[in-house]
Amino acid sequence: MPKFNEKPVIMGRHIIGIYLLSFVLLVFLFYYHWVIGLIMTVFFTLSLYYSIKRERALVNQTEEYISTLSYRVKKVGEEALLEMPIGIMLYNDEYQIEWANPYMSQFTKAYTLVGDNLEALSGDIINKLKEDKEVFWLSIDQYDFQVYNKRDERLLYVFDRTKQTELHQLYQNEKTVLGIIFLDNYEEITQNMDDTAKSQINSQVTSILNNWCNKHGIYLKRTSSERFLAVMNQQILAKLEKSKFEILDDVRELISDKNVPLTLSIGIGIGNETLPQLGELTQSSLDLALGRGGDQVVIKDDDSGKVRFYGGKTNPMEKRTRVRARVISHALKELVKESDQVLVMGHKSPDMDAIGAGIGVLKIAQANDVESFLVLDEQDIDTGVQRLVDEIKEDDELWSSFIDPDSALDIVTKDTLLVIVDTHKPSLVQEGKLINKTDHVVVIDHHRRGEEFIDHPTLVYMEPYASSTAELVTELLEYQPSKLTLNMLESTALLAGIIVDTKSFTLRTGSRTFDAASYLRSKGADTVLVQKFLKEDLDIYVKRSRLIENTKIYRENIAISVGNSRETYGPVVIAQAADTLLTMTGIEASFVISEREDGRIGISARSLGQVNVQIIMEKMNGGGHLTNAATQLDDLAVIDTYEWLKDIIDEYYEGGDSE
Numbered sequence: 001m002p003k004f005n006e007k008p009v010i011m012g013r014h015i016i017g018i019y020l021l022s023f024v025l026l027v028f029l030f031y032y033h034w035v036i037g038l039i040m041t042v043f044f045t046l047s048l049y050y051s052i053k054r055e056r057a058l059v060n061q062t063e064e065y066i067s068t069l070s071y072r073v074k075k076v077g078e079e080a081l082l083e084m085p086i087g088i089m090l091y092n093d094e095y096q097i098e099w100a101n102p103y104m105s106q107f108t109k110a111y112t113l114v115g116d117n118l119e120a121l122s123g124d125i126i127n128k129l130k131e132d133k134e135v136f137w138l139s140i141d142q143y144d145f146q147v148y149n150k151r152d153e154r155l156l157y158v159f160d161r162t163k164q165t166e167l168h169q170l171y172q173n174e175k176t177v178l179g180i181i182f183l184d185n186y187e188e189i190t191q192n193m194d195d196t197a198k199s200q201i202n203s204q205v206t207s208i209l210n211n212w213c214n215k216h217g218i219y220l221k222r223t224s225s226e227r228f229l230a231v232m233n234q235q236i237l238a239k240l241e242k243s244k245f246e247i248l249d250d251v252r253e254l255i256s257d258k259n260v261p262l263t264l265s266i267g268i269g270i271g272n273e274t275l276p277q278l279g280e281l282t283q284s285s286l287d288l289a290l291g292r293g294g295d296q297v298v299i300k301d302d303d304s305g306k307v308r309f310y311g312g313k314t315n316p317m318e319k320r321t322r323v324r325a326r327v328i329s330h331a332l333k334e335l336v337k338e339s340d341q342v343l344v345m346g347h348k349s350p351d352m353d354a355i356g357a358g359i360g361v362l363k364i365a366q367a368n369d370v371e372s373f374l375v376l377d378e379q380d381i382d383t384g385v386q387r388l389v390d391e392i393k394e395d396d397e398l399w400s401s402f403i404d405p406d407s408a409l410d411i412v413t414k415d416t417l418l419v420i421v422d423t424h425k426p427s428l429v430q431e432g433k434l435i436n437k438t439d440h441v442v443v444i445d446h447h448r449r450g451e452e453f454i455d456h457p458t459l460v461y462m463e464p465y466a467s468s469t470a471e472l473v474t475e476l477l478e479y480q481p482s483k484l485t486l487n488m489l490e491s492t493a494l495l496a497g498i499i500v501d502t503k504s505f506t507l508r509t510g511s512r513t514f515d516a517a518s519y520l521r522s523k524g525a526d527t528v529l530v531q532k533f534l535k536e537d538l539d540i541y542v543k544r545s546r547l548i549e550n551t552k553i554y555r556e557n558i559a560i561s562v563g564n565s566r567e568t569y570g571p572v573v574i575a576q577a578a579d580t581l582l583t584m585t586g587i588e589a590s591f592v593i594s595e596r597e598d599g600r601i602g603i604s605a606r607s608l609g610q611v612n613v614q615i616i617m618e619k620m621n622g623g624g625h626l627t628n629a630a631t632q633l634d635d636l637a638v639i640d641t642y643e644w645l646k647d648i649i650d651e652y653y654e655g656g657d658s659e
Helices: 007-032 034-083 102-107 125-130 162-173 186-190 195-216 234-242 247-256 275-291 322-338 352-367 383-393 405-411 432-437 469-477 488-501 511-522 527-534 538-549 571-582 613-618 638-654
Strands: 087-091 097-100 135-140 143-150 155-160 176-184 219-224 227-233 263-270 296-301 306-311 342-345 372-375 417-421 440-445 459-462 551-554 558-562 589-596 601-607 628-633
Touching: 007 034, 087 102, 097 102, 125 135, 125 143, 143 162, 162 234, 176 234, 176 275, 186 195, 195 219, 195 227, 195 234, 195 247, 227 234, 234 263, 247 263, 263 275, 275 296, 322 352, 322 417, 322 440, 322 459, 322 469, 342 352, 342 405, 352 372, 352 383, 352 417, 352 469, 352 488, 372 405, 383 488, 383 527, 405 432, 417 432, 440 469, 469 488, 469 511, 488 511, 488 527, 538 551, 538 571, 558 571, 558 638, 571 589, 571 601, 589 638, 601 613, 601 638, 613 628, 613 638
Parallel strands: 263 296, 342 372, 342 417, 417 440, 440 459, 558 589
Antiparallel strands: 087 097, 087 155, 135 143, 143 155, 176 227, 176 263, 219 227, 296 306, 551 558, 589 601, 601 628
């Protein structure tokens, strides 16, 4: 069968040329020998007849082939358009379906989609089309589709990707997840037990964990007396997260019946890492859980880069010892001696705790004959701290050690020791640039460790069991050279930090807190002067009262106050309002929401320990302590913040354990 191209036409032209040449030759033959010319004329005529007949047959055959091929192409095109497993839809400017191939009907209840709005398929398809997305995903009932949008033609190609999505989900569900389960305080609790009591505790804990793992299909292996290795997949982890890790409550409730304060901490790592890297991620999660006080689960997701927290409902049991305080104090002394100078820095808008702890670190440096300075921005302090600063200015020797952030940047060197107190987040320090200008950074803090942390610190002293950073620094002072002396104002500043953070020794107060206060009192700390620092102005009292007036009770025991729109309050007033609400009868937790003077929305949260406000604030990009936390939000209205907070509180309670 001839091919469909121009060859028949080209061959015909060649034949005509040949016959013209043959005709010229016949003329010459007739001229020279008419008999031969006559014979050749007969042959020429027969050849011409045969060629024309052959050419005509070839043309007819080609026309027939073209006609047949056109029909087949048209038929195949129609069948492909109507029957191929790809959805095709045309829509108009009003997003109404003008035409759709039958393939799309099997995914909807309607026999035909013509005339329907695109919203009949999916509620968000029009929004995606308005965003001018060329490719997007669409869900219709239990099906998942990938849609290609030809905007100029208003044409949609719809590909069923349900099986692909199911395979992807199956792959995600089967990914390996490692976990390390750690028994908090196991060594401290069992060190004075006899073998029988210790065996009973081990048996009970192991039984609880084995039952929990068997229930969820987790492989569990005990690697030491206080540590277990857990292996699972992401599908199992999702179920555990949905239950908010009830194992934390199970262990706490069972063991508490025997008056043994044993809890669990679990670190979990997930992602597309190799097993060794996944193991390191898991250990890092456990370290973070322990750094936040234990009795909680920390999940680090390497794929998303996010950290999720569960548990942490109980106040952490005090674990630090005098030995650790002495070791840290000596380590700090050596770092001070090896540096050319010491710079001390607290957080932005410093409170009494940050200033008091900073002064304590100044005294440590001075006791070791090293020049030291405390970084303070006088434009970023509130009224209460201003009274303390004014008192410090009366002491020329002490005030000479205070410098502003710009001056600190001018004098800092690579050999400078930078001590950060009352925070561990680089975004919250007085001057973040100082961290990168020195190779030696020490962190002293009493807050629970968050996801954000200063990179590669030389020494870290974080004790979430302590009432305040001033308490930690006071203990360090006791192990410094004997020539260290505290005057009345310096010891009072440290005591003020403890009193403010414990709400006059009512919250987060342990035996070590009173020991530190007793030591400071012996050094001349003036409690009357502390009360002078804590006095407030009448206009602040009135503003706080307006906030309290707007309080609503939520879930019977939670007080939520919402400031009036376009009325701004300082962070101290917001915090004081939350403290005041907590003193009301029947209130276990308080939240105060208001516009701040810097244009952001501020939330201050307080609790008596039954509600972990730190977990709630972390959900809103904040942080803090179990009983004391806060956050600041951008680009959000007060009423929207209020609704968001209620949703998070609902999730906290309805999940069983706190997240």
